[in-house]
Each structure stands twice: as structure tokens, then as C-alpha cells.
Amino acid sequence: MLHEEVVSRLRDILLEGEVPPGARIPERELCLKLKISRTPLREALKVLAAEGLVLLLPHRGSRAARLTDKDVHDLFEVCQGLEALAGELACERVTDAQLQEIAEAHAAMVEHYRDGDLTQYYRRNRQIHEAIVAAACNPVLSGLYDSVTARIRRARYLTPMTPPRWATAIREHEAILNALERRDGMGLAHILRAHLRHKREEIIKAGFAEIDSGRGLAGHESAAAPV
Amino acid sequence: MLHEEVVSRLRDILLEGEVPPGARIPERELCLKLKISRTPLREALKVLAAEGLVLLLPHRGSRAARLTDKDVHDLFEVCQGLEALAGELACERVTDAQLQEIAEAHAAMVEHYRDGDLTQYYRRNRQIHEAIVAAACNPVLSGLYDSVTARIRRARYLTPMTPPRWATAIREHEAILNALERRDGMGLAHILRAHLRHKREEIIKAGFAEIDSGRGLAGHESAAAPV
DNA sequence: AATACAATTTTTGAATTCAAAATCGTGGAA
DNA sequence: TTCCACGATTTTGAATTCAAAAATTGTATT
Numbered sequence: 001m002l003h004e005e006v007v008s009r010l011r012d013i014l015l016e017g018e019v020p021p022g023a024r025i026p027e028r029e030l031c032l033k034l035k036i037s038r039t040p041l042r043e044a045l046k047v048l049a050a051e052g053l054v055l056l057l058p059h060r061g062s063r064a065a066r067l068t069d070k071d072v073h074d075l076f077e078v079c080q081g082l083e084a085l086a087g088e089l090a091c092e093r094v095t096d097a098q099l100q101e102i103a104e105a106h107a108a109m110v111e112h113y114r115d116g117d118l119t120q121y122y123r124r125n126r127q128i129h130e131a132i133v134a135a136a137c138n139p140v141l142s143g144l145y146d147s148v149t150a151r152i153r154r155a156r157y158l159t160p161m162t163p164p165r166w167a168t169a170i171r172e173h174e175a176i177l178n179a180l181e182r183r184d185g186m187g188l189a190h191i192l193r194a195h196l197r198h199k200r201e202e203i204i205k206a207g208f209a210e211i212d213s214g215r216g217l218a219g220h221e222s223a224a225a226p227v
Numbered sequence: 228m229l230h231e232e233v234v235s236r237l238r239d240i241l242l243e244g245e246v247p248p249g250a251r252i253p254e255r256e257l258c259l260k261l262k263i264s265r266t267p268l269r270e271a272l273k274v275l276a277a278e279g280l281v282l283l284l285p286h287r288g289s290r291a292a293r294l295t296d297k298d299v300h301d302l303f304e305v306c307q308g309l310e311a312l313a314g315e316l317a318c319e320r321v322t323d324a325q326l327q328e329i330a331e332a333h334a335a336m337v338e339h340y341r342d343g344d345l346t347q348y349y350r351r352n353r354q355i356h357e358a359i360v361a362a363a364c365n366p367v368l369s370g371l372y373d374s375v376t377a378r379i380r381r382a383r384y385l386t387p388m389t390p391p392r393w394a395t396a397i398r399e400h401e402a403i404l405n406a407l408e409r410r411d412g413m414g415l416a417h418i419l420r421a422h423l424r425h426k427r428e429e430i431i432k433a434g435f436a437e438i439d440s441g442r443g444l445a446g447h448e449s450a451a452a453p454v
Numbered sequence: 455a456a457t458a459c460a461a462t463t464t465t466t467g468a469a470t471t472c473a474a475a476a477t478c479g480t481g482g483a484a
Numbered sequence: 485t486t487c488c489a490c491g492a493t494t495t496t497g498a499a500t501t502c503a504a505a506a507a508t509t510g511t512a513t514t
Contacts (some may be wrong), residue, residue: 002285003497027465037499038268042467046270047229047277052370059231059466072413077316082369085308093512140301141308143279144371209411230467254495264469269497286496330471 001036005039006044009034014053014064015153022066025054026141052151067155082145084189087176089136091185098135099181102128106177113170118161128173132180132192168198228263228433241291242380249293252281257368267317278425279378294382301446309372310356314403316363322332325362326408329355334406340397345388357398359419395425418426 008156010030045062048054055063062196067075094102109124131147149156161169172195179188237257246252258268275281275389282290294302321329336351360372376383388396399422406415 002324003283007277038466039498039500043273046274050234050274050277052367056230061466071367074365077365078312078367078371081312083307084312085305089304138301138304140279140298140305140375144305144375148367150369265496266468266470288476414491 001034001040003040003043006034006036006040007047010041010044011048011051011053014048016152017154019064021064023064025062027061027066028211051147059126067151067153072152072155075148075155079145079148079152080193082141082148083132083192086133086136086138086141086145087180087188087192088185089138089141091131091180091183091188093137094135094180097132102131102135102180103177105131106173109173110170114151123172125169128176132176165198171202172198173181228261228267230267230270231266233261234274237271238278238280238377239274241275242377244381246291248291250291251289252289254288260420271368292379299379302375302382305359306372306375306379307420309368309375310359310422313360313365313368313372314361314407314419315412316365316368317359318401318407318410318415321359321362321407321410322365325358328356329362329407330404332358332403333400336400337397340393351374352396352400355403361402371438392425396422399425 011031013019026043027038027041031038034041044221045054045056049056049062053065055065057063104128105124109121109128112118112121112124133142135144171190175191176195179191238302240246240257252272254265254268258265263270272283274280276283280292282292284290332351332354336348336355339345339348339351360369363369399418402418403415403422406418
């Protein structure tokens with residue numbers, strides 16, 4: 001198995017919550033599961049620690065990172081900044097083909113909204129935001145965006161969506177598409193900032209806190225379901 | 228030696244250009260130099276590869292990352308976005324003490340400008356930008372900023388500074404401090420974007436290209452001085 | 455019965471070892 | 485002379501091994 005693949009599979013295991021946030025990472029088991037020895041596994045752990053997904057306690061093993069309210073808040077703030085930047089750049093660089101792809105994804109998303117299909121809605125939503133970042137044509141930005149969204153994924157796509165919030169999101173997305181089609185960089189950046197700020201407020205209000213109630217690692221081993 | 232220390236020292240070695248960009252990383256030598264075995268060194272290499280400082284060629288060793296013009300451009304673009312975001316947030320959160328520290332650094336920087344002391348000027352310049360990011364009070368943002376600035380450091384602080392550009396930079400910094408003191412988030416974000424865009428244009432124009440002339444890795448081993 | 459201490463076990467971190475892959479060097483053929 | 489092929493050497497990637505640190509267990513003493 002290639003190095004990148006180990007990192008990738010381990011990342012998935014953490015993001016899926018197979019190892020719950022805050023729980024100790026069972027080196028032994030993962031070695032067996034991935035059919036590798038400890039050396040490559042530990043290399044992957046260090047990489048993921050640098051990404052912020054894993055917490056390394058010297059001489060005390062590693063744990064799946066636990067997101068505090070503050071972490072979620074910070075991640076959203078940065079995500080918002082990156083998306084706003086991406087929007088600005090995308091307006092300068094987006095190709096007609098990309099624009100069309102985004103428009104189609106948008107239409108599909110609105111359709112899912114009408115059907116009340118939240119899962120498919122989220123899928124399209126994510127596709128749109130990723131397409132905007134891709135259209136910015138900046139691999140550094142894409143990389144940071146991927147890393148931030150990976151860390152925040154659970155919070156972003158697993159919080160309850162209220163009807164009014166959903167309606168607002170759709171309206172905002174109309175404005176996003178519109179600004180992009182007009183190549184209005186400043187306008188788009190502004191909308192994206194507001195868009196994400198709304199989402200953030202919602203998530204914070206929804207009490208994402210339950211994932212982490214603030215006590216230290218010494219607490220329960222959190223064998224319970226992650227989210 | 229602690230894991231983080233190995234990563235840190237190796238990062239310095241790369242940033243200092245002790246291993247020139249594009250050059251192969253001599254595992255053996257570094258093991259001797261750092262007095263560690265290959266296992267922890269390779270762990271550090273993977274971490275730095277994830278950071279973008281090292282290029283891993285499967286079965287073909289690792290090399291110090293080589294920045295293309297496009298890379299520098301992309302890094303600056305993202306750096307600009309992060310600083311703008313930091314500026315906005317800093318306006319909401321900066322403490323009086325931090326503000327004072329920034330003002331003092333600014334005064335010192337202007338002094339170095341008058342003296343024509345570029346090295347000290349850069350030092351203060353960097354201190355100011357870092358202080359603004361710190362004032363944003365967002366560890367995620369700080370982390371990304373550190374990583375981006377680390378990658379771009381050589382390009383940022385080793386390009387020739389022309390007198391008119393220097394004068395412009397000083398004027399822009401006056402505006403930055405002013406906006407920060409007025410807690411004018413939007414204004415500061417705008418200024419910071421412009422500030423960095425100017426620097427970027429300067430660097431691109433200055434022909435940072437010489438560091439990488441576009442050919443592949445197969446080319447010369449680049450034993451020459453890094454910058 | 456509870457707590458403190460010590461011995462044992464487990465786990466972590468790193469060096470060594472080992473197999474596979476790539477590079478280098480030599481020799482032969484065109 | 486130049487190009488290609490084949491074998492030796494080096495280097496890489498990963499498993500194993502080893503030492504040190506921490507957790508656990510058991511025991512003794514208060």
C-alpha cells in the first residue's frame with residue numbers, strides 16, 4: 001500500500017468517526033486492519049497530526065482530535081475567508097464550462113431542496129463550493145480548503161437544517177450564482193462571507209457543543225457514537 | 228530529540244536553503260547531522276511533504292520543493308487572503324496592548340526605513356504582520372498563515388526592494404496601522420489585499436523565476452546557491 | 455479497608471534489519 | 485565508438501527488534 005493511501009484511509013477512518021473524536025487510536029488494531037506494520041502507520045499519524053486531525057501525546061499515544069466549540073468557530077471563520085478569496089479569484093478565471101457546471105449543480109441542488117432531500121442537497125452544495133474553489137485555479141488555496149473542510153466536515157454536514165435556514169441558504173446560493181455569472185468578484189466575496197457566517201451561527205446555536213462538552217481528555221473514553 | 232523538534236530543524240534546513248530547492252535530500256547525511264536514525268527522519272519528511280516543503284518521489288527519494296513562478300504567485304494570493312481575513316478579525320478583537328505593540332513595531336520599522344536598514348526593516352515588517360494575525364485570535368488561521376509564509380519566506384524577504392516600492396510599502400503600512408486603530412475591518416482588509424498585491428507584483432516582476440526556470444527535476448542537481 | 459509502593463506488563467519511540475526497487479558500472483555487440 | 489543489456493551496488497520502504505517510558509497489577513503496611 002502506498003504511503004498516501006495509508007494517510008488517506010486513516011483520514012477516512014477518523015472522519016467517518018470509526019475512531020470517535022477524543023478516543024485513543026488503537027495502533028495495533030489499525031495495523032491489522034490496514035495490513036501494514038507500525039512504521040508506516042505511525043508516519044501517517046504524524047502527517048494527520050500536522051493536519052490537525054490527530055492529537056499526539058508524547059509517550060502517551062495518539063488520539064482522534066476532538067473539536068471544541070472554539071475549534072469549529074475558528075475553522076468556519078477560516079473556511080469563510082478561503083471561500084471568499086476563491087470566489088473573488090473564480091470571477092476572474094472561471095471558464096464558461098465551469099460556470100455551466102456550477103449552474104447545473106445549482107439547478108440540481110434547488111431541485112433537491114424542493115424534494116426535501118437533504119443528503120442530495122448537501123452533496124450538490126458541496127459540489128458547488130468545491131467547483132468555485134477549483135475555478136479559482138490556485139492549488140495552494142485548494143489544498144488549504146480541502147484540509148479545512150475535511151476537519152470541519154462532520155460539523156458542516158451533520159447539523160440539523162431548519163426550514164428557514166434552508167430557504168435562506170437557497171436564496172444566498174441564487175445570489176452566489178448570479179454574482180459569479182456577472183463576474184462580480186467583490187460582490188461574490190461579500191455574499192460568500194455572509195453565506196458562511198449564517199451557516200456558522202446556525203451550527204453554533206444548534207449546540208454542536210455536544211460533541212465536546214469542554215472537559216479534558218481525562219474524561220470518558222467516548223466509545224459512544226461520534227455524532 | 229522530540230518529534231516536533233526534528234520536523235522543526237529539518238524545516239529550518241530547507242528554509243535556510245542548506246538543502247537547495249530541487250536538490251535531493253541526503254537522508255544519510257541528515258541522520259548523522261541530527262544524530263537520529265532514518266525512521267524519525269523519514270517521519271519528518273512525510274510531515275514536511277504534507278506541508279509542501281518536500282517533494283516525495285516514490286522509490287526515488289525526496290527533494291526540497293522547488294517553487295515555480297506559479298507556486299509563488301499562488302502562495303502570495305492565499306497569503307493575501309489570509310492576511311485580509313486576519314485584519315478584519317483583528318479589528319474586532321485586537322487588545323489595546325496588542326495595538327500598542329503593533330504601533331511600536333511600526334515606529335521602529337519606519338525608523339529602519341529612514342536608516343535604510345533593509346534587514347531590520349524586514350524583521351519589523353514581519354513582526355507587524357504576525358502580530359495582526361495573532362490579534363485575529365484564531366489558531367487555525369495562525370497555523371495556515373505560518374505554513375504559507377514559511378513556504379514563501381525566501382521569495383518574500385529576499386527579493387530586491389526598489390526605493391519607490393519601499394516608499395509605497397511604508398505608506399501602505401501607515402494606512403494599515405490607521406485602519407487597525409480605527410477598528411475599520413473592511414478598510415483594513417482592503418488595504419492588506421492591495422499591500423500584498425503590490426508586493427506580489429514586484430516579486431514576480433523582479434524575476435523570481437531564476438530560482439526555477441521551469442524545467443523538470445531531471446535537470447541540473449542545483450548544487451549552486453539557492454537564492 | 456485504603457493507600458502507597460514495587461514489580462510486571464504493555465505500549466511507545468526509535469534503531470536495526472531485510473526485501474524490493476532503482477541506479478550505476480561494466481562489458482559486449484552493432 | 486556508441487548504444488544497449490546485464491549484473492553489482494546503493495537506496496528506498498517497511499517489518500522487526502530493542503530500549504525506555506507509562507500503565508497496571510499485586511502486595512504490604514498503616
